[in-house]
Amino acid sequence: MIDFKQNVSLKDYTSMRLGGEAKFICFVTTRIELLEAVSWARNSNLPIIMIGGGNNIIWSDAGFDGLVIVNKISGVKISNEGSDNFYLTIGAGENWDEIVQQSVDLGLTGIEAMSSIPGTVGASVVQNIGAYGQEISNTLLSIEAFDNKISDYVILSASQCLLGYRTSLFKHHEPGRYLITAITINLKKANPIPPFYRSLQAYLTDHQITVFTPQVIRQAVQEIRSTKLPDPTKIPNCGSFFANPIISYQDFFLLQRVLNQQIPHWKNSDDSLKISAAWLIEFVGLKNFHDNLTGMATWDKQPLILINENSKSTADLEAFRDKIIQSVLQKTGITLIQEPEILPLVAR
Template identity: 50%
Template sequence: MRLGGPAAYLAHVHNPEELAEGLAWAAVRSLPVIMIGGGSNIIWRDEGFSGLVLVNRIKGYSLEERGSEVYLTVGAGEDWDSVVERSVAAGACGIERLSLIPGTAGATPVQNVGAYGREIADVLVSVDAYDRLVGQFVRIPAGDCAFGYRRSRFNGADRGRFFITGLTLRLVREQPRPPFYPALDRYLAERGIARPTVQQVRDAVIAIRRAKLPDPERVANCGSFFRNPVIPAGQAAYLLARYPDMPHWAMPDGRVKLAAGWLIDRAGLRGVSDPETGMGTWPAQALVLVNERARSTADLLRFRQKVQDAVRERFGVDLEQEPELLP
């Protein structure tokens, strides 16, 4: 978002040993520590951070064949889309629908990154991390990560406890199996692709994302700014009676997930520019807030509140911010 205050200290870490060294350095000085990846899903407070920011640059990429399965181990500091690109080039299926998501590999389990019907939880085997509570490096099985919709123990009950250093994923040697997700299925059908390859699915996802999302290198944004809200079935039935074209998906627990972008659009806020805060919403996807000329995180948070208020007034639905506000 190109907003927020400065950090008192910052260091890049390229391996677990450097991570441990940085933590020890901060401990001697009684400094708080935060570790980040690419920063694509972070908003910094205007006050800045009085401690040490560690930037994860831990690399590593290896594939291990086990019959039809492919186990992919990556360093947490690897660029995520490069990981996807390399796995697809190797003919491994499983994460191609997570193409073009900005950030590092280590960030994907934190919010259980997902797109087009696929979540990282679907393929994750384990997470390697430094556990600040016990003061040592640990391996956490996927089943112990408490995954939910855009949720995990890493941004929930154990927020700040673990510094992720690597991941292991289970992919397969087979072609993707449709149906996938409505937008992706439509794109493939319009081009007459009934049995897509892994590369064709990746190419389709990239094309769809580029058509509706701004490039963060050119336009200051954090991607999707709000989580898709999950509401009780009764409330969803009431809204569907009023808005029959409202996108919705049944959840395993009986609740219903709505499309936050659709709600913001119908509230009249797609492609708007707010002169008071310098913020706006992206014309092709109302779910994306963009910094046009905002000067502070306070400006962003004021605009966020305007969007939340408009959706709540129109639909009675509360939108929850997706990017993490730090520290």
């Protein structure tokens, strides 16, 4: 029997530690429990939001007048059919970084550069997580989910998930429709091959590392991240608060000329490039900016990370966010786009 807890503070279900209360919250550990939770919510006429570890969400101050389902569905199945290709089917509630560790222990490459990303496996496809040159989209084969629209479990292929830069079917096209229960990825038994992401390569060069195994890359990424990123269990934050803006080459060269600056950027596979949102925030003078009015700050080593120092509400966070967006817009003409979602979404 599922325990439906009532009037629960949602601060404990977001790494930003802000927000109101959920009318009900429950944990599901199996597909059958998920069916039970969904049917309970339907009978009670309550909307549903599924979450994992809460590392990429912020709750509104009004809270959520519905049922929050925390996904705790576990299990890992590995098959390889005698080749170098390994197929991993993983329960959506599994901890992402523990899965990366397991894959590296097996000598598999494909997700090792995404080490230390906090959160669950199911959420990894929601925003198509990525770091140091790898994205879940590079290895995803399919997902399994409960489809709220047809009230049944479905399998969606990777292409049906519409994964893009920090976006997916689940985040931007049909939020709330699919409750993801498992994902299947394809990893290879091989060593990672250069070229590596610029800052990762710089670390490898500095440390005179020339033999690349999945374990070596994982360790390098873990060390880089530990010096740059605040631990969300100690310092409330949601990681990168803004996505790197995507602009055309033409706009990029124009912007560099107007600002008279070299802007860090990465080429995309199409005719566009990503520019560094962290650089834009630093350029407008808001790196390591502590705002007494809102109790929020930007992290001293990475201004893309907004930290809650002693904020009282999500409204404070939003005011701080708007200050940054306005300042960057006025001085560069670029509009920063927020990465973590504020829940509940209005349309949900």
